[in-house]
Amino acid sequence: MLLLLAVLHFGxxxxxxxxxxxxxxxxxxxxxxxxxxRPGRAVIAGFLVGLxxxxxxxxxxxxxxxxxAVVGYLGAxxxxxxxxxxxVVAAAFFFxxxxxxxxxxxxxxxxxxxxxxxWQLGLWTPLQGLATAVTxxxxxxxxxxxxxxxxxx
Amino acid sequence: MVSERFASRWDTLAFVACVGLALVARALPERVQEAxxxxxxxxxxxxxxxxxxxxxxxxAAYRESEAFLAExxxxxxxxxxxxxxxxxxxxxxxxxxxxxxxxxxxxxxxVLRQATPTRGLTVLLSKGTRDGIRPLSPVLSPRGLLGVxxxxxxxxxxxxxxxxxxxxxxxxxxxxxxxxxxxxxxxNPDTMTMLLEGVxxxxxxPPGTPLLTSGFGGVYPRGxxxxxxxxxxxxxxxxxxxxxxxxxxxxxxxxHVIVLVRRLTDASAAYGPEEGL
Numbered sequence: 001m002l003l004l005l006a007v008l009h010f011g012x013x014x015x016x017x018x019x020x021x022x023x024x025x026x027x028x029x030x031x032x033x034x035x036x037x038r039p040g041r042a043v044i045a046g047f048l049v050g051l052x053x054x055x056x057x058x059x060x061x062x063x064x065x066x067x068x069a070v071v072g073y074l075g076a077x078x079x080x081x082x083x084x085x086x087x088v089v090a091a092a093f094f095f096x097x098x099x100x101x102x103x104x105x106x107x108x109x110x111x112x113x114x115x116x117x118x119w120q121l122g123l124w125t126p127l128q129g130l131a132t133a134v135t136x137x138x139x140x141x142x143x144x145x146x147x148x149x150x151x152x153x
Numbered sequence: 154m155v156s157e158r159f160a161s162r163w164d165t166l167a168f169v170a171c172v173g174l175a176l177v178a179r180a181l182p183e184r185v186q187e188a189x190x191x192x193x194x195x196x197x198x199x200x201x202x203x204x205x206x207x208x209x210x211x212x213a214a215y216r217e218s219e220a221f222l223a224e225x226x227x228x229x230x231x232x233x234x235x236x237x238x239x240x241x242x243x244x245x246x247x248x249x250x251x252x253x254x255x256x257x258x259x260x261x262x263x264v265l266r267q268a269t270p271t272r273g274l275t276v277l278l279s280k281g282t283r284d285g286i287r288p289l290s291p292v293l294s295p296r297g298l299l300g301v302x303x304x305x306x307x308x309x310x311x312x313x314x315x316x317x318x319x320x321x322x323x324x325x326x327x328x329x330x331x332x333x334x335x336x337x338x339x340x341n342p343d344t345m346t347m348l349l350e351g352v353x354x355x356x357x358x359p360p361g362t363p364l365l366t367s368g369f370g371g372v373y374p375r376g377x378x379x380x381x382x383x384x385x386x387x388x389x390x391x392x393x394x395x396x397x398x399x400x401x402x403x404x405x406x407x408x409h410v411i412v413l414v415r416r417l418t419d420a421s422a423a424y425g426p427e428e429g430l
Contacts (some may be wrong), residue, residue, distance in 0.1 A: 001163075014265075020273075020405075040164035047171040054178070055193035059274050061186035064178030065157035069171040073164075090239050108179070112319070113339035118272075 005029035005139070021127035023135035024098060026053065030068060032139060034075030036147065046072025048052045060109025067104035071097050087137055094136035099130035168322055170227055187304045194306050202265065202309060206279050209263045213408065258420075259293070259411040260284045265309070273404060274317040276300070278412065281308045285414035289372050293411045297378030297401030297424070298322065298366060302412060310412070314404045315347065315379075323368040324349060324379050331356045335398060345403055347380055349396040354389070358382050358396055368418060376421025378402075 009025035016022035030049050034042035050068030054061050078093060102125040106117055140147065162268050180185070194202065262280040280286055282305050290302040292312045300314040313320055316337050324335045333352040338344070350363060362382045368375030380398040413420070 006201060007204060011208045014205065014208050038164055040167035043164070043168045047174065050175065050206075051193060052198055055190040055198060056277055057275055057311075060179070061181065061190065062175050062177075065174060065178055066175035069168070069175060073168050076237075095156045116339055131222075145176040 002033055005032070021131050023131040024128060025135070027068070027071070027097055027101060028094065028132055028139060029135050030072050031075045031094055031136065032143075032147070035079045035093075037076055039073050039076035039152045042072035042076035044072075044127035046070070047076075060105070061071050063105045064101075066108055067101045070104060070110045071101050072091040074100065086128075087140075090140055092139055095126075095129040095134040098132050099125055101109050102128075164169075171406040175364075183394070189303065190311075191304065191306050197223060199308075202277075205265050206263065209279065209408075210338065211265065211266060222319045222420060227316075231317050244257055258415040258417055259413050262286075262310075262410055266409055271380055274314060275283070275303070276312050276314060278302075278310045278312055279308075280412060281306045281310045283307050286310050286412050288415070291377070291413045293377060293413065293420075293423075294402040296403070298373065299402045299404060299407060301372060315402070316404060320418060322328065322373055322379060323367040323369040324364040326358060326362055327365060329367075331358055332369075333396075335364065336351075345400045347384065347400055348386065349398050350393070352394045352396065354391055354393055357394070361386055364398060365421065374417040374420035375410065375415070376419050376424065378424055 005025045005028055010030075013022050013025065026049055030042075030046055033045050037045070042071035046068040047065050049072075050065035053068065057064070075093070075097060078096075099121075102121060106120060166342045178189070181189075260280055262278040262284075265277040265279055277313065278286075286302055286305050288302055290304060290310075291298065292300045298315065300312045300317070300320065302310050303313045304311045315335075317321070318337065318339070320337055322335050326334045332351060333349045334348050334358070335349050338346045349358075352358065360382055364379045365383060366375055366377040366379060368371040378401040380400040383397045383399050385394055386397050387419060
């Protein structure tokens with residue numbers, strides 16, 4: 001399933017219109033992985049996803065590694081703290097992952113001016129967060145047996 | 154209990170190690186960062202980039218098939234009404250003329266899209282050293298200057314767009330009478346605005362004046378459209394003026410680009426007076 005999400009990231013996203021708010025399947029794969037894993041493994045997975053992301057966009061090399069590692073770590077802990085089998089909580093979980101990722105990449109990368117930062121975090125990040133959350137819920141629903149989830153309404 | 158504590162300690166250790174590695178990666182020299190990124194692109198990411206490249210071509214072919222059908226229909230109409238020829242000619246020229254006017258100087262490449270929030274600053278292109286692309290190769294769209302190649306792999310390359318804070322290009326008015334330096338203005342990229350700085354106070358540029366690359370610096374050939382002067386932004390009393398410039402090429406709506414692989418001194422022949430300005 002994780003490989004499928006990675007393939008979708010590169011194969012389906014170009015068809016989903018504006019890349020600024022198309023769902024981020026790589027982040028989704030990381031968060032779904034983090035749901036079922038210990039924080040230690042999730043942080044390593046996040047670091048690797050960040051390495052891939054940084055290699056694609058070497059604007060501020062290292063910023064995505066840090067951001068995805070933190071997201072993976074928080075995601076694994078968040079699963080233990082917030083019971084992510086409720087759809088609303090799961091959606092908030094995916095939305096929060098996108099927000100935390102973008103905040104860390106932009107602030108740690110230091111590439112944006114204040115106005116650009118405001119536009120990204122005020123408009124595009126929430127939109128991508130929403131798209132990723134909706135897609136994440138669909139993924140959880142489709143793969144609920146594989147993930148041993150009981151999504152309650 | 155003991156194993157749980159050990160596992161928790163291991164989690165913390167993994168977190169600290171990964172964050173530490175990320176900090177080290179951020180602090181590495183740019184040359185080393187580029188080498189690591191290129192290595193990952195050539196190995197781990199290679200199959201995924203191939204998927205994206207094929208998808209992009211498929212998407213482009215799908216769109217072009219629609220355009221082709223539309224053009225076929227319009228060709229049938231043109232056979233009846235020749236006056237449609239001028240409009241058709243204009244559209245075809247925008248799609249094809251730039252490539253044909255730069256017959257052996259440029260290669261066309263697909264813009265591969267990514268999800269990170271820095272996407273508006275750089276793009277990954279589907280061509281690399283195998284097609285003759287080198288660092289500092291100018292990246293053009295049919296509308297004008299889009300950016301410059303920063304690093305190159307055999308099959309892909311990374312280009313810095315004009316929206317990147319480090320982007321600078323020497324500009325001039327079409328008559329070559331006024332020169333200045335253009336840089337991104339920042340803020341919302343959708344405003345499509347740049348700044349023209351360093352224009353001597355004695356020179357004034359009226360709104361609506363096109364700006365072209367001057368050719369100074371040796372990176373960009375002379376005569377590529379950069380944008381159009383919109384208004385004066387500020388005046389440093391008696392010294393210089395800054396102007397707001399509306400960019401000619403929009404990174405967000407560009408799917409295909411031309412990368413100049415042969416050094417030209419003058420590219421003005423590739424852009425007619427109507428191109429994008």
